[in-house]
Amino acid sequence: MLVSLLAIPVFVAAEPQQELASDQQLTTRSSLLYELTKPVPAEPYWYLQTSVYTTHYKPKSAHNNNQELIGLERHTANSYLVGGATFLHSYGKRSYYGYVGKRYDFANSPFYGKLSAGLLYGYKGKYRDKIPLNRFEIAPAIVPSIGVQYRSVAAEVVLLGAAASMVTVGIKL
Numbered sequence: 001m002l003v004s005l006l007a008i009p010v011f012v013a014a015e016p017q018q019e020l021a022s023d024q025q026l027t028t029r030s031s032l033l034y035e036l037t038k039p040v041p042a043e044p045y046w047y048l049q050t051s052v053y054t055t056h057y058k059p060k061s062a063h064n065n066n067q068e069l070i071g072l073e074r075h076t077a078n079s080y081l082v083g084g085a086t087f088l089h090s091y092g093k094r095s096y097y098g099y100v101g102k103r104y105d106f107a108n109s110p111f112y113g114k115l116s117a118g119l120l121y122g123y124k125g126k127y128r129d130k131i132p133l134n135r136f137e138i139a140p141a142i143v144p145s146i147g148v149q150y151r152s153v154a155a156e157v158v159l160l161g162a163a164a165s166m167v168t169v170g171i172k173l
Contacts (some may be wrong), residue, residue, distance in 0.1 A: 037102065039078030047073040047083075047154070049170030056090065056164045064092040067166060071097075079103050083116065090130070090163065095122025097141060114145045114156065131161075 051069035071085030081101045089095040099118025106112060120141040123131050133139045145168075147156035152172040159165055 039080070040105075042075065042077060042079040042103070042105070044077045045075050046173040047075060047081075047170050048173055049073070049085075049154075049156070049168045051087065051166050051168050053167040054164055055166075057162065063090050064088055069166070069168065071168070071170075075103060079105070081114070081116070089122055089127070091127050093122055093124070093127065095120065097121075097143075099141075099143070101143075110148050110150060112147050112149065114147065115142070116145075117142045 049069070049071045051067040054065045054067050056063045056065065067087040067089075069085055069087035071083060071087075073081050073083035075081045079102055081103060083099055083101070085097045085099075087095055087097070097118055097120050099116040101114060101116030101118075104113040104115075118141060120131065120134075120139045121137065123134050123139065124137045128134050128137055131139050131141075141161075143158060143160070145156045145158040147154050149172075154170050154172070156168045156170070157165060158168055
């Protein structure tokens, strides 16, 4: 009986500490999210890009590795971007990607990262199930990339989900 009476206060006392730790984790996560998405002063510009190389991780004879991508982005004064691109998808049909995102410049370096999220259209008919969440032939997409810039010219390696990678080149206008 004495053991169970002593155990109750210890158990009750442990709950607020666990709750406090959970609150601290939530605060840490939200702080990290804020740090990743906060506006950062940047020079606004237009960016025009095209694809130069694509490779599929599990190539099939039906895959198209010449995407003929043309994309235009507007980079804002706070490191955000909005853009659109048209390209031939993996099966050779014209597709479109409209997106918003953020550029992450690596201090004192020509390297940067970029993350965009938007809507992808063009995987229709028999290609509808080739990408996830494409119920109405419009699918959400998140596209990370890493790039290097020299003066007004840049090159990026773009990760296209679990399917492929693409190299693009572009110019600041």
